[in-house]
Amino acid sequence: MLPIAMLGERALVDRLRERVGTVPPHVLIGIGDDAAVLEPERGMLQVVTTDGLVEGVHFRRDWTSLSAIGHKALAVNLSDLAAMGASPRASLLSVALPAGFSLEEFDALADGFVALATAAGAPLVGGNLTRSPGPLLIDVTAIGCVARRRLLRRDGGHRGDEVYVSGTIGGSAAGLAMLSESADRKLLGAAARDCVERHEQPVPRTRCGQIIGRARAASAAIDLSDGLADAVRRLSEACGAGVVLDADAIPLHEGVLEWATPRGIDPLDFALRGGEDYELAFTVPPRLRSRFLGAARRCKGLRMSRIGRLVADPGAWVARGEQLTPLPGGFDHF
Amino acid sequence: MLPIAMLGERALVDRLRERVGTVPPHVLIGIGDDAAVLEPERGMLQVVTTDGLVEGVHFRRDWTSLSAIGHKALAVNLSDLAAMGASPRASLLSVALPAGFSLEEFDALADGFVALATAAGAPLVGGNLTRSPGPLLIDVTAIGCVARRRLLRRDGGHRGDEVYVSGTIGGSAAGLAMLSESADRKLLGAAARDCVERHEQPVPRTRCGQIIGRARAASAAIDLSDGLADAVRRLSEACGAGVVLDADAIPLHEGVLEWATPRGIDPLDFALRGGEDYELAFTVPPRLRSRFLGAARRCKGLRMSRIGRLVADPGAWVARGEQLTPLPGGFDHF
Numbered sequence: 001m002l003p004i005a006m007l008g009e010r011a012l013v014d015r016l017r018e019r020v021g022t023v024p025p026h027v028l029i030g031i032g033d034d035a036a037v038l039e040p041e042r043g044m045l046q047v048v049t050t051d052g053l054v055e056g057v058h059f060r061r062d063w064t065s066l067s068a069i070g071h072k073a074l075a076v077n078l079s080d081l082a083a084m085g086a087s088p089r090a091s092l093l094s095v096a097l098p099a100g101f102s103l104e105e106f107d108a109l110a111d112g113f114v115a116l117a118t119a120a121g122a123p124l125v126g127g128n129l130t131r132s133p134g135p136l137l138i139d140v141t142a143i144g145c146v147a148r149r150r151l152l153r154r155d156g157g158h159r160g161d162e163v164y165v166s167g168t169i170g171g172s173a174a175g176l177a178m179l180s181e182s183a184d185r186k187l188l189g190a191a192a193r194d195c196v197e198r199h200e201q202p203v204p205r206t207r208c209g210q211i212i213g214r215a216r217a218a219s220a221a222i223d224l225s226d227g228l229a230d231a232v233r234r235l236s237e238a239c240g241a242g243v244v245l246d247a248d249a250i251p252l253h254e255g256v257l258e259w260a261t262p263r264g265i266d267p268l269d270f271a272l273r274g275g276e277d278y279e280l281a282f283t284v285p286p287r288l289r290s291r292f293l294g295a296a297r298r299c300k301g302l303r304m305s306r307i308g309r310l311v312a313d314p315g316a317w318v319a320r321g322e323q324l325t326p327l328p329g330g331f332d333h334f
Numbered sequence: 335m336l337p338i339a340m341l342g343e344r345a346l347v348d349r350l351r352e353r354v355g356t357v358p359p360h361v362l363i364g365i366g367d368d369a370a371v372l373e374p375e376r377g378m379l380q381v382v383t384t385d386g387l388v389e390g391v392h393f394r395r396d397w398t399s400l401s402a403i404g405h406k407a408l409a410v411n412l413s414d415l416a417a418m419g420a421s422p423r424a425s426l427l428s429v430a431l432p433a434g435f436s437l438e439e440f441d442a443l444a445d446g447f448v449a450l451a452t453a454a455g456a457p458l459v460g461g462n463l464t465r466s467p468g469p470l471l472i473d474v475t476a477i478g479c480v481a482r483r484r485l486l487r488r489d490g491g492h493r494g495d496e497v498y499v500s501g502t503i504g505g506s507a508a509g510l511a512m513l514s515e516s517a518d519r520k521l522l523g524a525a526a527r528d529c530v531e532r533h534e535q536p537v538p539r540t541r542c543g544q545i546i547g548r549a550r551a552a553s554a555a556i557d558l559s560d561g562l563a564d565a566v567r568r569l570s571e572a573c574g575a576g577v578v579l580d581a582d583a584i585p586l587h588e589g590v591l592e593w594a595t596p597r598g599i600d601p602l603d604f605a606l607r608g609g610e611d612y613e614l615a616f617t618v619p620p621r622l623r624s625r626f627l628g629a630a631r632r633c634k635g636l637r638m639s640r641i642g643r644l645v646a647d648p649g650a651w652v653a654r655g656e657q658l659t660p661l662p663g664g665f666d667h668f
Contacts, residue, residue, distance in 0.1 A: 013463065015441065019448040023457045027424060036459035038424055038477065046380060049460060050426045050475055056467040057430075090361060090372055092384045093350070094473045096391075107349065114353040123357045124350060125370035126383060133390040134468015139428045141384055141475040143372065 029153065037084065037151065045151060047144040049080040051225075055098070055135035063179045066105050068200040069138070070112030076225060077142035078120055078204035079278040083223035085152040085213020086144030088122035088206060094139040096132035109138075120206060150213040152221035155238035157283035161219050163235070163243060163308040164292070166208055166279045166299070169228050170267070171253030173274020175199030178259065195255035202278040208299040209280055215295035218282040229272040229327040231281045232308065233316040239283075245308035245327065247320040272318070273328045283310055363487065371418065371485065379485060381478040383414040385559075389432070389469035397513045400439050402534040403472070404446030410559060411476035412454055412538035413612040417557040419486040419547020420478030422456035422540060428473040430466035443472075454540060484547040486555035489572035491617035495553050497569070497577060497642040498626070500542055500613045500633070503562050504601070505587030507608020509533030512593065529589035536612040542633040543614055549629035552616040563606040563661040565615045566642065567650040573617075579642035579661065581654040606652070607662045617644055 017031045028045065029037040038046045053059055053073045061069075074091055081088055093113060097106070117124050122142055175195035178188065185196060205223075212218050220239065222231045228250070236243035252271050260267040284292045296304035308319075316327040351365045362379065363371040372380045387393055387407045395403075408425055415422055427447060431440070451458050456476055509529035512522065519530060539557075546552050554573065556565045562584070570577035586605050594601040618626045630638035642653075650661040 015444060019444055020451075020458050023459070024455070027457055027459055030457065030459040031461075036424065036426065038459070046477075048424070048426060048475070048477060050428050050473070051462045052428050052430065052464060052473065054430050054464050054466055057465055090370065090382070092370065092382060092475060094384050094386050096386065096388050096471055110350055110353055114350070117354075121358070123361055123364065124354050125357070125361055125364040125372070127350075127365075128385045128473070129347065130386060130388050131391055132388055132468065132471070134466065137430055137466070137471055139384070139386065139462070139473035141382070141426060143380075143382060 039148070045146050045148050047081055047084050047086040047146055048141065049077050050139060050141040051076050051080065052137060052139035054137050061136065064200050066108035067112035070109040071116045071201045073138040073140045074113050074116050074120075074122070074142065075202045075204045075278065077140045078116075078122065078206055079202070079223040079225065081142055081144040082204050082206045082209030083152065083221050083280055084144070084146060085150050085209050085221065086146040087210055088120045088142060088144045090125045090143045091117050091122040092141040093124055093127035094129070095127070096130050096137040098132045098134065098136050101136065120204070146213060150216065152209065152213050152218060154220055154222050154234065156220040157235055157239040157241060157310050158219060158285065159241045159310050159312045161283040161285050161310045162289065162306050163232055163245065163310065164282045164284055164296075165224070165228060165251065165305055165307050166205055166302050167277070168251045168253040168303065169224065169277050169279060170256035170271025170274045171195045172199040172202060172276040172278070173270065174253065174256045174259045176276070189258070191253070191255040191258055195253060195259070198253075199276060202276065204278055205280045205302070208302055211295050211298050212282060212292070215291055217288045217292035217295050218284050220283045222281050224277040224279045224281060225275060227273050227275045228277070228281065229316070229329065230275075233327060235281060235283055236310055236316060239310070241310040241312065242314045243308060243316045244311055244324065245318045247318050249305060249307045251303060251305045251307075268318075269328055373482070379480050379482050381415055381418045381420040381480055382475065383411050384473060384475040385410045385414065386471060386473035388471050395470065398534050400442035401446035404443040405450045405535045407472040407474045408447050408450050408454075408456070408476065409536045409538045409612065411474045412450075412456065412540055413536070413557040413559065415476055415478040416538050416540045416543030417486065417555050417614055418478070418480060419484050419543050419555065420480040421544055422454045422476060422478045424459045424477045425451050425456040426475040427458055427461035428463070429461070430464050430471040432466045432468065432470050435470065454538070480547065484550065486543065486547050486552060488554055488556050488568065490554040491569055491573040491575060491644050492553060492619065493575045493644050493646045495617040495619050495644045496623065496640050497566055497579065497644065498616045498618055498630075499558070499562060499585065499639055499641050500539055500636050501611070502585045502587040502637065503558065503611045503613060504590035504605025504608050505529045505532040506536060506610040506612070507533075507604060508587065508590045508593045510610070523592070525587070525589040525592055529587060529593070532587075533610060536610065538612055539614045539636070542636055545629050545632050546616060546626070549625055551622045551626035551629050552618050554617040556615050558611040558613045558615060559609060561607050561609045562611070562615065563650070563663065564609075567661060569615060569617055570644055570650060573644070575644040575646065576648045577642060577650045578645055578658065579652045581652050583639055583641045585637060585639045585641075602652075603662055
């Protein structure tokens, strides 16, 4: 029997897709995008996504508060909706509770979840609670809506499109590294504290996704759940193109430099591989550049950086001056 | 710290509902029904539900094939949609895979899930795979559609309504009891084999729920995930009524009699408590009885039994001749 760990999540997803085969016409996008898209009635699209957090895989209860875990379990799903340009409408929460989990812990988890759900316009409408003989496990489904022509797909890019990313990258991975070194939070500087905050309570780019979707200024979008390198590779592969990033243009989080440099780690490589930034990456046809940047300016306080371009030659590369090196692999929770 | 096991799922659900507070107008039914109901556009309702199976809580891999587990994980969600009168449209699958889980096991799980998804018109459109440091855990979200006036709610009953149940009850619990006694399946008689089959691969009453919903002949509906006693108690509590069941009218599965009687167990009590039958219970105003029974006859091959009545006095009771005894509690996975 072939051990499943040798395959990884993508190969397993492919096996599921093969089994599903042809889907009915009301399924516009099935397996393989940030979220599924259904068209229950003509012109009105429903976007549905599900994602889970497993104790010991995605979080540790001795590092992170249950309120932050509740927030993050929803945030990662809202990020998937944002990457489709969708407005959040509702959420579902399933929790498998380990033995000895207390009511206070449950309440803290619920508070973190519901606070974000309410703020994001995705009220909790249902779910499931069960006990777990093992770790705490949280599965969330988020549901959103988007008009058909405002939908951001993953596979809409073209050779020649420019690649953009919102915010800064690497902060979440640096925050995780700090937590794993048992850094005393009180002693951390502002940039480092922000890294921990981004890792524990990421802010989904809901408004940015909606604004760019409404402006119809991007040809494709994806969120950065598994890192920038993984995201741009997927954007390029989905449309049969290659991608070249410009190392100097990549907006590293300040905390990455502070953390990686004294440890002899290349901050760029670290940031490219690091997952869970939950920023958005877009591809933009050059003729739509000014429309895109105009829309991006309406995403208040959120930086938008042009970081590269889709190219005809296959592969995913980062250019440092004259030198092209392959993009590193992504972050795999599997 | 109060241990959570002392509270049970319903109390925890109440805590979540309190936190959520007022929901926006597009949420027609939030926490507390079989499924949530959204109205993304006027007149068109989206029904969403999520439910999960945890190894060691809901199933044992040494008793049940992975294909059956994949089937059941979806079936329990389709049953929730059926209880709302909804047509299945799509499904999402999240799996936390334990160490050493093989590709053959994954494929068997996927086959069981996808076969039912395809047959039910709920194609798999997305999901999430992660590893689990503990048991196998499967979370499923099912999405359906229903016209507003065909929706079956849990809280629509009235005093005086008759209570009906589809199929026969207790079979799944008897099947579980047979599995836990390590019965050799080859030596089981036909009724007993059917019990094991019902426990492992329940058939959601999708068509029945749709037909009754379309006929607008029931005032309320619920599925029997946690047993008949629990279901009718919820139907009555949801509309502020009491309920009295007629012991002689309750359609026991033949296998329950075969299994319980030689063990000195009251078959009726066993069947009322036993969960996971995934039949549907309805309340029907007497003036709609003939319309309801006409619709029920179109649910081919599925028996429909009138088993009791909603009454003004609170409480949930079963009448055996002249004697009223309180209905037993439901099955709680918690």
